[in-house]
Amino acid sequence: MRDLSDPSAPVPAPASTPTLLVLDTEPLPRLGSLTGRARVEHADESTLAERLPHADVLLVWDFASRTVRSAWPGEGPRPGWVHTASAGVDHLMCPELAASDTVVTNARGVFDQPIAEYVAALVLGMAKDLPRTLEFQRERTWRHRETQRVAGTRACVVGSGPIGRTIARTLKALDITTALVGRTPHTGIHGPDDLDRLIARADWVIAAAPLTEQTRGMFDERRFGVMQPSARFINVGRGQLVVEDALARALAKRWIAGAALDVFEHEPLTPDSPLWQAPGLIVSPHMSGDTIGWRDELGRQFVELYDRWEAGRPLLNVVDKKRGYVPGR
Amino acid sequence: MRDLSDPSAPVPAPASTPTLLVLDTEPLPRLGSLTGRARVEHADESTLAERLPHADVLLVWDFASRTVRSAWPGEGPRPGWVHTASAGVDHLMCPELAASDTVVTNARGVFDQPIAEYVAALVLGMAKDLPRTLEFQRERTWRHRETQRVAGTRACVVGSGPIGRTIARTLKALDITTALVGRTPHTGIHGPDDLDRLIARADWVIAAAPLTEQTRGMFDERRFGVMQPSARFINVGRGQLVVEDALARALAKRWIAGAALDVFEHEPLTPDSPLWQAPGLIVSPHMSGDTIGWRDELGRQFVELYDRWEAGRPLLNVVDKKRGYVPGR
Numbered sequence: 001m002r003d004l005s006d007p008s009a010p011v012p013a014p015a016s017t018p019t020l021l022v023l024d025t026e027p028l029p030r031l032g033s034l035t036g037r038a039r040v041e042h043a044d045e046s047t048l049a050e051r052l053p054h055a056d057v058l059l060v061w062d063f064a065s066r067t068v069r070s071a072w073p074g075e076g077p078r079p080g081w082v083h084t085a086s087a088g089v090d091h092l093m094c095p096e097l098a099a100s101d102t103v104v105t106n107a108r109g110v111f112d113q114p115i116a117e118y119v120a121a122l123v124l125g126m127a128k129d130l131p132r133t134l135e136f137q138r139e140r141t142w143r144h145r146e147t148q149r150v151a152g153t154r155a156c157v158v159g160s161g162p163i164g165r166t167i168a169r170t171l172k173a174l175d176i177t178t179a180l181v182g183r184t185p186h187t188g189i190h191g192p193d194d195l196d197r198l199i200a201r202a203d204w205v206i207a208a209a210p211l212t213e214q215t216r217g218m219f220d221e222r223r224f225g226v227m228q229p230s231a232r233f234i235n236v237g238r239g240q241l242v243v244e245d246a247l248a249r250a251l252a253k254r255w256i257a258g259a260a261l262d263v264f265e266h267e268p269l270t271p272d273s274p275l276w277q278a279p280g281l282i283v284s285p286h287m288s289g290d291t292i293g294w295r296d297e298l299g300r301q302f303v304e305l306y307d308r309w310e311a312g313r314p315l316l317n318v319v320d321k322k323r324g325y326v327p328g329r
Numbered sequence: 330m331r332d333l334s335d336p337s338a339p340v341p342a343p344a345s346t347p348t349l350l351v352l353d354t355e356p357l358p359r360l361g362s363l364t365g366r367a368r369v370e371h372a373d374e375s376t377l378a379e380r381l382p383h384a385d386v387l388l389v390w391d392f393a394s395r396t397v398r399s400a401w402p403g404e405g406p407r408p409g410w411v412h413t414a415s416a417g418v419d420h421l422m423c424p425e426l427a428a429s430d431t432v433v434t435n436a437r438g439v440f441d442q443p444i445a446e447y448v449a450a451l452v453l454g455m456a457k458d459l460p461r462t463l464e465f466q467r468e469r470t471w472r473h474r475e476t477q478r479v480a481g482t483r484a485c486v487v488g489s490g491p492i493g494r495t496i497a498r499t500l501k502a503l504d505i506t507t508a509l510v511g512r513t514p515h516t517g518i519h520g521p522d523d524l525d526r527l528i529a530r531a532d533w534v535i536a537a538a539p540l541t542e543q544t545r546g547m548f549d550e551r552r553f554g555v556m557q558p559s560a561r562f563i564n565v566g567r568g569q570l571v572v573e574d575a576l577a578r579a580l581a582k583r584w585i586a587g588a589a590l591d592v593f594e595h596e597p598l599t600p601d602s603p604l605w606q607a608p609g610l611i612v613s614p615h616m617s618g619d620t621i622g623w624r625d626e627l628g629r630q631f632v633e634l635y636d637r638w639e640a641g642r643p644l645l646n647v648v649d650k651k652r653g654y655v656p657g658r
Contacts, residue, residue: 114478117457117479117480117503118457120449120453121450121454121456121457124446124449124450124453124454125450125453125454125459128446128447130454133612133613133614134460136614137605137612140602142596142597142598142614143614144614144615144616144619146616146619146620146621146623147443147447147620147621148621149442149443149620149621150446151446173502173503174449174502267471269471271469273469276469282462282466283462283466284466285465285474287474287475287476290475291475291476291477291478292475292477292478293475
């Protein structure tokens with residue numbers, strides 16, 4: 001068994017052509033350079049459990065699937081390396097995988113700038129009342145309103161990984177005073193003890209944390225109650241960070257002025273969800289990080305990691321499986 | 330007569346309490362500190378011509394009105410100072426006013442940051458496909474799309490005054506490569522000769538120029554034809570910068586990918602205007618610079634100028650009446 005105390009140690013590749021199992025629902029881009037270097041097999045949700053024991057590497061391309069958790073072989077033969085083409089790893093982590101010597105890597109970096117821009121679009125769009133402008137346009141109504149200046153407002157970004165940090169940098173570039181909250185305080189990063197104080201004074205509260213046992217349901221009735229009536233809440237992390245009923249009630253009771261959700265407890269959101277029509281809520285279909293070319297970029301990133309793995313070099317973006325994210329800066 | 334060669338020279342105030350005539354349609358904020366220092370009279374479009382000859386100062390608070398042009402007394406008695414609570418002065422300039430020794434000042438500075446943020450909201454909103462997201466939400470439809478990354482795109486901002494420069498600075502903060510075009514080339518500012526070349530390669534073309542004889546109708550069929558099919562056009566300057574029919578045709582023919590107009594040839598836009606439903610066009614009611622508190626800020630700015638005028642100090646924000654804007658940086 002590998003030395004689990006050093007997650008950056010190389011993962012041994014087999015002597016013969018390795019089997020790369022891909023959990024996917026659509027064609028993969030840019031894996032052409034692996035031809036001859038890997039035996040690429042495909043699995044879907046129904047075949048994953050059967051094929052996993054024979055794979056050296058698992059590429060979780062269908063990052064909406066939670067099948068890895070149920071299909072993971074436990075003590076039996078299993079891949080030594082699992083890569084997910086996503087920033088979050090909550091959809092695949094299970095106690096057996098966490099306890100095993102299998103290394104898990106993620107798509108750290110690919111989504112940082114796109115998600116930060118998406119958050120800036122939401123912040124500015126809400127400040128400038130763009131949704132109502134589009135409504136009045138549909139009604140052919142000329143109705144002047146005064147809007148908000150974002151310069152000088154305050155944001156609290158929850159999640160101090162590369163996505164949260166890039167969001168903070170982007171908001172600061174718009175002259176928004178921005179505080180970052182992470183699991184452990186650092187220079188420039190507040191710890192969880194500061195959270196309530198920071199969201200109580202924020203004009204913008206932005207959830208960009210990984211889903212862990214510490215963050216699940218952290219935005220609940222109490223936390224929405226602490227926020228200012230003029231505050232807006234944005235979630236680009238994971239749906240389960242938010243108690244959705246509590247948010248809907250907070251919006252209905254005007255505890256906060258507005259919100260935008262890009263992620264949901266259950267995705268896709270079904271047509272009967274009350275969230276579609278919650279007052280002051282912008283609903284988008286888990287797309288904040290997905291800019292044109294993102295699939296190619298995810299493919300290129302995996303091939304780069306594969307090159308390292310094949311050469312016996314340490315992998316990058318290695319997830320701390322206990323914490324549920326890639327630690328460090 | 331004053332020395333017209335030095336527009337920054339003080340404007341003489343009368344010995345007795347001056348008459349301040351205000352062209353307005355709504356109560357003025359924050360002029361309380363002028364009590365006892367000025368005899369404040371009000372005029373509307375019907376009474377302006379009659380009252381202008383008796384006024385020492387004209388404050389054009391109703392900046393949507395064009396009455397000053399027709400009501401200006403020509404060679405007769407007239408105010409020595411006219412201030413408009415707007416950035417543009419096109420609505421009040423007439424040859425007689427331009428030729429006179431009356432000093433014209435404007436609201437330079439008040440709208441820079443708000444308009445820059447508004448442009449950033451439009452750029453990011455269009456890049457992230459926010460209008461369609463809101464449409465799908467209304468239809469309770471979950472439809473994932475790939476959106477655009479703005480970092481690395483190119484913008485061309487037409488108008489190198491404080492508003493244009495603040496727009497450019499804000500877009501650069503979002504890592505958008507931004508070129509500024511002004512009337513005369515300077516360090517960091519392109520001249521009109523570069524305009525076609527710059528808009529031909531721009532992802533975002535932003536009109537923020539004053540309305541002058543040089544800029545009237547500058548965005549016409551030919552210029553929309555030069556732009557890329559992926560380009561978006563935004564006008565936050567003056568409606569008459571744009572040939573509206575040509576823009577509507579360019580959008581219908583997909584010569585460009587989208588546009589946003591905050592200003593129009595005729596305001597308010599009437600319900601029968603085809604622009605409300607032009608494909609890919611966002612219509613907003615001339616509000617880009619109007620953030621909460623803007624009226625107070627305009628009032629404070631006028632009182633500051635009045636303090637200077639009363640004390641015999643040179644005014645600020647003095648418009649070059651021939652050019653139609655405040656020159657210099």
